[in-house]
Amino acid sequence: MYATADGIGKARQLDRLCHEHDAYRWLRGGVPINYHMLSDFRVEHGQALNDLLSEILAAMMAESLVNCDRVSQDGLRVRASAGASSFRREERLKSLLEQAQERVKRLAEVSQAEREANPEQPAEADRASRREQAARERAARERQERIERALKEMPSVKAAKKTEEKREQARVSTTDPEARVMKMPDGGYRPAFNIQLATTTDKQVIVGVSVTNQGTEGDEAPPMREQVVKRTEQQPKEYLIDGGQATLRTIDKLTAAGSTVYAPTQAPRGTKRTQAEPRPGDSAAVAAWRARMATEEAKAIYKERAATSECVNARVRQHGLYQFVVRGLTKVTCVALWLAITHDLLRWIALTNGSTS
Numbered sequence: 001m002y003a004t005a006d007g008i009g010k011a012r013q014l015d016r017l018c019h020e021h022d023a024y025r026w027l028r029g030g031v032p033i034n035y036h037m038l039s040d041f042r043v044e045h046g047q048a049l050n051d052l053l054s055e056i057l058a059a060m061m062a063e064s065l066v067n068c069d070r071v072s073q074d075g076l077r078v079r080a081s082a083g084a085s086s087f088r089r090e091e092r093l094k095s096l097l098e099q100a101q102e103r104v105k106r107l108a109e110v111s112q113a114e115r116e117a118n119p120e121q122p123a124e125a126d127r128a129s130r131r132e133q134a135a136r137e138r139a140a141r142e143r144q145e146r147i148e149r150a151l152k153e154m155p156s157v158k159a160a161k162k163t164e165e166k167r168e169q170a171r172v173s174t175t176d177p178e179a180r181v182m183k184m185p186d187g188g189y190r191p192a193f194n195i196q197l198a199t200t201t202d203k204q205v206i207v208g209v210s211v212t213n214q215g216t217e218g219d220e221a222p223p224m225r226e227q228v229v230k231r232t233e234q235q236p237k238e239y240l241i242d243g244g245q246a247t248l249r250t251i252d253k254l255t256a257a258g259s260t261v262y263a264p265t266q267a268p269r270g271t272k273r274t275q276a277e278p279r280p281g282d283s284a285a286v287a288a289w290r291a292r293m294a295t296e297e298a299k300a301i302y303k304e305r306a307a308t309s310e311c312v313n314a315r316v317r318q319h320g321l322y323q324f325v326v327r328g329l330t331k332v333t334c335v336a337l338w339l340a341i342t343h344d345l346l347r348w349i350a351l352t353n354g355s356t357s
Contacts, residue, residue, distance in 0.1 A: 002027060004342040007320035009335070011039035042338065043331040053337060054231045056344050057207060061232065065351050068234035070201045070301075073208070073224055073241050074309030076316070079323040080179035080191040080332075087171035087181070087191070093151050096174065100144035107137045143174075150177040160214075176327040180213040193324065193332050197316070197340070198224050201240070201308045205347050206340045207232055211333040221245050222253040238262060240305040248286050255285035262302045265293045315343060 002024070003014045015035035017024040060066045088096065111133050150172040157180075161167040173179050179191040198208030208227045210220065221241050228236060239259040241250070246263035254261050265276075276294035278287035292298045316339050324332050 001338065001342055001345070004319050004338050005346065007318060009320040009325055011035040011042065011325075014038050043326055043334045046330060046334045046337070049334060049337040049341065053206075053209070053341050053344070056341060056348070057205070057231055060205065060344070060348055060351075061234075063352070065203060065348065066200060066205050066207065066232065066234075067202055068200055068207060068228060068232050068236050070238040070304070071198050071207065071225075071228060071236040071240065072201050072305045072308040073196060073198045073221055073239070073245065074305070074313060075194050075196045075220065075244075076313045076321075077182050077184055077192045077194050078321055079184070080173075080176050080193055081324050081327045082173040082176035082179040082191040084181070084191060086173040086175040088150070088174055089169065089171055090151070090154050093147055093154070093172065093174070097144065097147045097151065100140065100147055104137070104140045104144055107133070107140055111137060146177065147174055150174050153177045178213050178329045179327070193329070195316075195321070195336050196220050196224055197309070197312060198228050199308050199312045201304045203347065203351060204308055204312055206312065206343055209333075209336050209340045211329055211336050213329060219247070219250065221250050222257070225254060225257060225259060235259075238301065240302060240308075242305065248283070251289050252283055252285050255289075260292070261285075261289050262293070262298055262305070263289070264302070265290050312343070319343070 003009075003017070008014055008017070012035045014024070015033065015038055018028045018033055019025065057066055111130075114130070114133070153172045154170065157172055158167040158170045161170055171181075173191060176191065179193065181189050182192040182194065184190055184192065194212045194214060196208070196210045196212070197206055199206050208224045208231065210224055210227065212220065221239065225236060225239060228234070235257075236259050239254050240262045243264045243266075246261070246265075251261050251263070276291050278290060282290070293302070319339050319342060321339055324335060326332060326335055
């Protein structure tokens with residue numbers, strides 16, 4: 001956690017600091033560790049991290065530091081560990097799978113032949129050779145498993161495409177099958193994951209975390225609100241979301257759940273209708289949202305979203321969230337939880353000390 005606050009995300013770098021840096025050596029307390037242990041620990045306790053975040057929020061609420069009356073949600077797209085060149089079409093994946101299966105089989109036959117040729121206790125040189133052979137077999141099996149997962153992901157990738165031509169061109173990464181190519185803040189397209197954070201506007205405390213591999217954010221707000229309620233047992237009275245999340249279905253769901261929605265509206269093109277006027281097919285909740293966002297009071301409230309979410313996103317970036325060094329939604333979610341926990345603990349310290357920074 002201390003490393004996360006310092007923006008250190010690589011296990012090897014943390015391992016080195018635990019042996020060279022006095023602060024990390026003191027935290028280690030003489031316990032022998034290595035980068036494998038650190039790397040595994042970071043991503044193998046997702047439920048415990050999720051529970052820990054809820055416990056931290058409960059403790060902060062006991063000190064009246066968390067108020068979920070007004071919550072802002074925003075997403076940030078973070079570069080995945082997969083490279084752009086690792087994406088392959090279905091036919092190529094099938095070909096690579098055949099090659100990987102053949103290599104696994106060949107390596108297993110070589111290993112079996114060596115054991116049969118030398119059944120006695122091997123010499124040190126032979127033991128080293130067997131370790132190398134075992135490492136090659138493990139790498140080959142892992143590659144085969146990644147390609148198999150990539151092929152399993154292919155149907156969902158194709159389903160997200162709008163035309164048959166795009167479905168035929170669908171690609172999946174062989175290194176991180178769950179990563180998706182998304183449009184990034186700089187306008188480029190790269191493999192990434194979408195991190196969603198729900199934050200209180202008054203104290204900028206993270207009260208909800210989710211990770212998806214979808215570039216669009218239209219359906220993320222209702223389940224995030226449910227998560228906030230489950231974690232805090234508080235009902236957000238006002239919910240601030242950006243234009244990408246403000247679908248009519250989302251507004252209906254949030255309103256039905258008891259939250260007043262604040263999100264930008266747009267005037268329809270080619271008509272003289274204003275932003276505040278209801279449109280054919282609008283539900284009562286959507287019509288009320290359009291009228292509400294035309295008022296100066298609503299515009300002033302919505303400005304808090306940028307002041308809250310953008311600030312929190314920037315702080316999370318400072319903790320090293322520029323590119324994931326782990327792969328897969330499960331592991332990426334663990335890293336996102338580490339970041340949220342670290343952020344909230346730092347906010348707890350700052351708020352307890354009377355600081356707003």
